[in-house]
Amino acid sequence: MKLLQKIIHILKERKLTISLAESCTGGYTSYLLTKIPGSSAVFKGSVVVYSMEAKKIFLGIPHSLLKNTPGVSKDVCIMLAKNIRNILSTDLGASIVGFAGPTSKKGVPVGTIFISIADKNSADVKKLIIKGDRDKIRKKASNFLIRLIHNKVKKYNLKSLT
Amino acid sequence: MKLLQKIIHILKERKLTISLAESCTGGYTSYLLTKIPGSSAVFKGSVVVYSMEAKKIFLGIPHSLLKNTPGVSKDVCIMLAKNIRNILSTDLGASIVGFAGPTSKKGVPVGTIFISIADKNSADVKKLIIKGDRDKIRKKASNFLIRLIHNKVKKYNLKSLT
Numbered sequence: 001m002k003l004l005q006k007i008i009h010i011l012k013e014r015k016l017t018i019s020l021a022e023s024c025t026g027g028y029t030s031y032l033l034t035k036i037p038g039s040s041a042v043f044k045g046s047v048v049v050y051s052m053e054a055k056k057i058f059l060g061i062p063h064s065l066l067k068n069t070p071g072v073s074k075d076v077c078i079m080l081a082k083n084i085r086n087i088l089s090t091d092l093g094a095s096i097v098g099f100a101g102p103t104s105k106k107g108v109p110v111g112t113i114f115i116s117i118a119d120k121n122s123a124d125v126k127k128l129i130i131k132g133d134r135d136k137i138r139k140k141a142s143n144f145l146i147r148l149i150h151n152k153v154k155k156y157n158l159k160s161l162t
Numbered sequence: 163m164k165l166l167q168k169i170i171h172i173l174k175e176r177k178l179t180i181s182l183a184e185s186c187t188g189g190y191t192s193y194l195l196t197k198i199p200g201s202s203a204v205f206k207g208s209v210v211v212y213s214m215e216a217k218k219i220f221l222g223i224p225h226s227l228l229k230n231t232p233g234v235s236k237d238v239c240i241m242l243a244k245n246i247r248n249i250l251s252t253d254l255g256a257s258i259v260g261f262a263g264p265t266s267k268k269g270v271p272v273g274t275i276f277i278s279i280a281d282k283n284s285a286d287v288k289k290l291i292i293k294g295d296r297d298k299i300r301k302k303a304s305n306f307l308i309r310l311i312h313n314k315v316k317k318y319n320l321k322s323l324t
Binding site: 027037041045051053054058101 | 181182184187188189190191192193195196199201202205206207208209211212213216217219220230249250251263264265279296297300
């Protein structure tokens, strides 16, 4: 909760906005960010891209990028972060894709997660392997994304935004 | 959890799909539905429309409908359910809008929530007044929407879909 409050506080103070695209976490990261009163000043929205269709229709992810990896790859994750940022015109865009199980798909092990955060200059991406049951994987994955967002926003100063 | 399992089970069995549009609950209802393994077969995705921009850009809600009610009204709720259903081509579309507080906006009391579910023929909508703190209101509101979805899907039989 403290990390969430810090993120919202820093974003508010620096007049920055954020948006999300979530797959395996099903909206849990958005729920966490919006737990904080006043988060609506900085959080513009998110898309839970729980299907290929949603990734294509809402975030413009091309079929060619999705077909071999069932939506779970470094490239898809980066593109989701960049595209949600562009579409909602926010300063930051963050994303998460992965498999929370219980079964793996196309040879990608359960617990394989990618998280990304993009600003206007670049996008960072990380691969995680998380152990546990479906709910644990999803909650841990969301918390990793929250930490990635916090690491990004704490580095910001007004100068770096111009 | 049992209600969630029943919803996913019925939808799977009847080959029906569902999508959501959430405002005040910030993605919590989507998180609940996707707790169930195999939910990806029936849940196509959702949009957390936490700003006017998100309601316009992703769900095509016109400015004229938003300007007097900060996005919280029966009409906005119905349109969100209908539009997410159309955009993701799902059998059902459900939505939730409201104020979880801690402060009220434009004279709409904290805890005022609308929930809606649409199929190809019609849309049902309900107004709720929920008491409690921000997190309680959001969780209760999500659970009311889950119940509304369950009430809808349990009535379905294959015949009624044709």
